[in-house]
Amino acid sequence: MSKIDFSGRVAIVTGAGAGLGKDYAVELAKRGAKVVVNDLGGTRDGSGSGDTAASQVVDEIKAQGGEAVPNFDSVASAEGGENIVKTALDAYGKIDILINNAGILRDKSFAKMSEQEWDAVLAVHLKGTFNVTKPAFINMKENKYGRILMTSSGSGMFGNFGQANYASAKAGMAGLVNVLKIEGAKYGIKTNMLLPSAGTRMTEDVMPPEMFDKLKVEYITPGVLYLVSEQCQDSGAYINAFAGFFSRSQVMSGPGMMFGDKPTPEMVAENWEKIMSMDNPKYFDDVNQIMFDALQSDVVQKP
Numbered sequence: 044m045s046k047i048d049f050s051g052r053v054a055i056v057t058g059a060g061a062g063l064g065k066d067y068a069v070e071l072a073k074r075g076a077k078v079v080v081n082d083l084g085g086t087r088d089g090s091g092s093g094d095t096a097a098s099q100v101v102d103e104i105k106a107q108g109g110e111a112v113p114n115f116d117s118v119a120s121a122e123g124g125e126n127i128v129k130t131a132l133d134a135y136g137k138i139d140i141l142i143n144n145a146g147i148l149r150d151k152s153f154a155k156m157s158e159q160e161w162d163a164v165l166a167v168h169l170k171g172t173f174n175v176t177k178p179a180f181i182n183m184k185e186n187k188y189g190r191i192l193m194t195s196s197g198s199g200m201f202g203n204f205g206q207a208n209y210a211s212a213k214a215g216m217a218g219l220v221n222v223l224k225i226e227g228a229k230y231g232i233k234t235n236m237l238l239p240s241a242g243t244r245m246t247e248d249v250m251p252p253e254m255f256d257k258l259k260v261e262y263i264t265p266g267v268l269y270l271v272s273e274q275c276q277d278s279g280a281y282i283n284a285f286a287g288f289f290s291r292s293q294v295m296s297g298p299g300m301m302f303g304d305k306p307t308p309e310m311v312a313e314n315w316e317k318i319m320s321m322d323n324p325k326y327f328d329d330v331n332q333i334m335f336d337a338l339q340s341d342v343v344q345k346p
Contacts, residue, residue, distance in 0.1 A: 047272045050075030053135040054271070055127060057081045057118050057175060058145030060096025063194075063241055066260045067142055067267050068100055072109030074268070076140065079131045080104070081114040083145070118145045119166040124174025128182065137186055140271045141179045143172045143216075144194045153207040161208045168212035172219065180223065180232065189232035190271040193220055197238050200281065200292055217281065217294075224279030225329055233278040235270050238292065239263045240285035262287040279328070295324035296333055 049071055059068040060082030068078045082097040097113035104111040114130040116123035131138050147167045149160040172193060183189025198206045199213025216236060223234040241258045266284045269275055281292045300314045311318065327333040 045274075047268055047274060048075055049140075049272070052076045052139040053079075053131055053137050054140035054142065055079040055081060055131050055138060055175070055179065056142045056144055057127065057171070059100055060084060063239060063260055063263055064142070064144040065100050066264045067144065068111065069104060069107075069109075070264050070268060071140070071271075072104040072111055073107065076109075077135045078104065078109070078111040079114055079127065079134070080111050081116065081118070081127050081130075081145070083117045084115060117167075118143075118171030118175050121174050124171070124176075125178050127175050128178040131179075132182065138179045138182045139186075139188060140190045140192075141176060142192045142194070142267065142271060143175060145171055146194065148206075148209060150205045150209070152205050156207055164208035165212045165215075168209065169215040172216055176219070176223075180227065183227070183232050184230045187231045189227065189230070190273075190275070191223060191227075191232065191234040192267060192270050193234070193236045195236045195238050195281070197240065197283065200238060220279060220281075221329075228278065233275060235275070235278060236281045237263075237267060237270065238281060238283045257286050259286070293326055295321065295326055297321045297324050299337065301337060 052075070054068075054071050054076045056064050056068045056071070056078060058064040059078075059080045064082070065080075068080050072078050080097045080100045082100070084094060084096045094113065094115045097115055101111045101113045112130060112134045114127050116126040116130075118124055118127065128138060145167060147164060149164050151157075151160055176191060180189070180191070183191075193216045195216045196209065196213040197203070198210040199215075199217065203210060220234050220236045223232070227234055241260045241263050263284045266282060266289050270280075270282065283290045283292055297318075297320050300317050302310055302314075325333075325336065327336070
């Protein structure tokens with residue numbers, strides 16, 4: 044395969060002042076991309092702000108011969124999202140790549156979680172993804188090209204204690220990916236979702252030290268660079284990434300049971316094992332496919 048090259052491409056990376064986002068931004072620039080390095084400069088829980096983090100990454104990129112500009116807006120507001128995209132358009136005239144990476148943590152068991160802790164995390168992860176992606180998506184449609192990568196989490200796909208807010212936001216991203224896969228298809232826009240696990244300031248006091256050391260940030264980036272490259276033609280994929288391991292996760296549906304037009308609770312109970320079965324599961328590109336497939340089923344249990 045030819046070398047993945049981003050010459051002439053313009054990329055936005057949110058939350059790029061440290062950790063995964065920084066590594067993405069630096070490596071994109073090394074391969075020729077012009078990069079908008081966005082970072083609010085806050086702490087892990089989203090409090091505070093400053094221009095040091097993003098500016099330092101931009102300086103590092105420039106010192107290596109790359110092109111980059113900083114942006115210090117919060118993704119949590121529509122105005123912030125618009126300004127992040129405006130930074131790219133003002134500096135470079137277009138947007139080819141968007142990596143939604145900004146995030147915060149406010150972990151708490153569900154029964155003890157406050158409304159403010161819930162709202163703050165969804166504002167950054169889910170609404171923040173909407174705030175930046177919408178104006179970027181519009182520009183990509185105009186240019187008939189785009190690569191969008193959402194940073195989700197295994198917490199959203201599989202669950203994790205104490206992260207009801209975070210997991211809900213990350214699972215919400217999957218829904219957005221599913222829709223943008225469809226709406227962006229005829230415009231050359233590919234949207235995928237990354238589920239990374241890496242040793243960063245977000246996880247340094249969550250993971251055992253031996254695991255933290257194995258989950259190096261730089262082991263995630265190769266998968267990210269492929270997913271936002273022109274070579275990647277997949278859209279709607281959920282990619283797990285950690286410790287140099289990559290795999291696909293996907294929502295699948297089992298064969299199920301069709302009961303005809305008069306199902307009863309007793310029929311459901313009697314056939315629960317078949318309803319729950321994941322033998323020969325299927326993947327569907329959209330909600331209409333699963334309904335069409337079920338309605339065409341010749342496995343019908345009559346009342």
